[in-house]
Amino acid sequence: MARVFSGIQPSGELHIGNYLGAIRNWVQLQDKYESFFSVVDYHAITGSYEPADLRRRTRDMAVSLLASGIDPEKCTLFVQSTVSEHTELAWIFNTVAPLGELERQTQFKDKASRQESILAGLLNYPVLQAADIALYLSDLIPVGEDQIQHLELAREIVRRWNAKFNVDYFIEPKPFLTPTRRIMGLDGQAKMSKSLGNTIGLLDEPSVVWDKLRPAVTDPARVKKSDPGTPEVCNIFQIHKAFSSPETVEHVANQCRTAGWGCIDCKRVLQSSMEAELGPIRARAKELRAAPEVVDDTLATGTIQAKKVASATLNEAKQIMGLR
Numbered sequence: 398m399a400r401v402f403s404g405i406q407p408s409g410e411l412h413i414g415n416y417l418g419a420i421r422n423w424v425q426l427q428d429k430y431e432s433f434f435s436v437v438d439y440h441a442i443t444g445s446y447e448p449a450d451l452r453r454r455t456r457d458m459a460v461s462l463l464a465s466g467i468d469p470e471k472c473t474l475f476v477q478s479t480v481s482e483h484t485e486l487a488w489i490f491n492t493v494a495p496l497g498e499l500e501r502q503t504q505f506k507d508k509a510s511r512q513e514s515i516l517a518g519l520l521n522y523p524v525l526q527a528a529d530i531a532l533y534l535s536d537l538i539p540v541g542e543d544q545i546q547h548l549e550l551a552r553e554i555v556r557r558w559n560a561k562f563n564v565d566y567f568i569e570p571k572p573f574l575t576p577t578r579r580i581m582g583l584d585g586q587a588k589m590s591k592s593l594g595n596t597i598g599l600l601d602e603p604s605v606v607w608d609k610l611r612p613a614v615t616d617p618a619r620v621k622k623s624d625p626g627t628p629e630v631c632n633i634f635q636i637h638k639a640f641s642s643p644e645t646v647e648h649v650a651n652q653c654r655t656a657g658w659g660c661i662d663c664k665r666v667l668q669s670s671m672e673a674e675l676g677p678i679r680a681r682a683k684e685l686r687a688a689p690e691v692v693d694d695t696l697a698t699g700t701i702q703a704k705k706v707a708s709a710t711l712n713e714a715k716q717i718m719g720l721r
């Protein structure tokens with residue numbers, strides 16, 4: 398049976414970009430595959446942060462994932478730093494990871510250009526990601542489009558390690574994308590991302606969602622309400638495709654093309670489609686917040702389950718390498 402692994406940083410907010418690009422797939426895949434999902438806190442310490450804040454964000458992310466439908470009866474959910482094998486294998490992989498490839502990673506280049514002094518952790522970030530995946534001998538990795546380059550590098554690292562020891566032990570992982578592999582931010586300029594402040598949070602109250610949707614960028618060529626619109630180029634229409642029923646999507650497209658509606662009408666329908674899916678998630682998150690011991694127990698069980706697989710893999714890798 399194929400194994401699934403994926404991770405998410407405790408960035409403080411699960412937004413509809415992460416949700417549509419990755420988490421919705423996690424929820425589907427947990428029914429079909431042996432799945433491991435991790436809140437990757439070690440990935441979140443490559444920049445400056447407040448320790449108490451990180452602790453809170455890690456918990457909040459676990460709550461959001463559980464509320465979104467990640468079911469600990471069906472999969473393993475854990476916090477990365479509680480399974481020390483991740484950093485141990487990352488060191489091992491550092492010894493086969495090509496520096497040139499690390500330096501060519503788009504995310505490294507973007508983030509490094511914003512740092513005064515560039516830290517090695519930022520450069521080696523994808524090596525830890527490769528270790529996350531390899532430890533569970535996972536082949537299917539549900540991610541958004543922005544992670545494809547990191548997965549290609551993970552394949553390269555695994556290939557090099559296998560070749561060095563002349564074995565076929567670690568598996569080359571494949572990305573598994575949703576139809577909504579890249580959700581643009583409400584500014585319509587860049588991918589939706591917490592650091593760019595262009596998100597809708599998964600747990601945002603309806604009034605907050607509306608305050609964000611109302612000014613959100615639509616079809617740039619449509620200036621007046623009476624101008625016909627082009628749904629295909631409108632970011633709001635892309636979000637409709639993710640949240641609204643096929644009938645509603647068709648109706649919205651028709652109303653837009655024929656100028657039957659203004660953009661604000663279209664956004665009102667989107668808000669109600671979103672609320673139908675997100676309302677129950679918000680309610681579950683509220684329940685989970687009121688029961689912190691349930692979340693603690695879930696994560697503690699997840700650590701035990703993950704560690705069992707991770708330590709067996711690491712031991713075998715060490716044997717192969719002559720470290721045992």
Ligand code: TYM
Pocket residue numbers: 402403404405406407408414415416417418419420437440525526529530538539540541542543544547577578579580581588589590
């Ligand atoms: P992170 O925390 O930035 O994002 C979590 C997941 O959400 C996807 N995503 C998006 N998808 C579509 N549109 C968007 N606007 C959008 N924003 C985020 C991401 O592609 C990702 O799947 N390095 C990873 C975490 C990680 C990981 C791993 C992933 C660590 N180890 C091993 C897979 C396997 C990251 O920072 O994701």
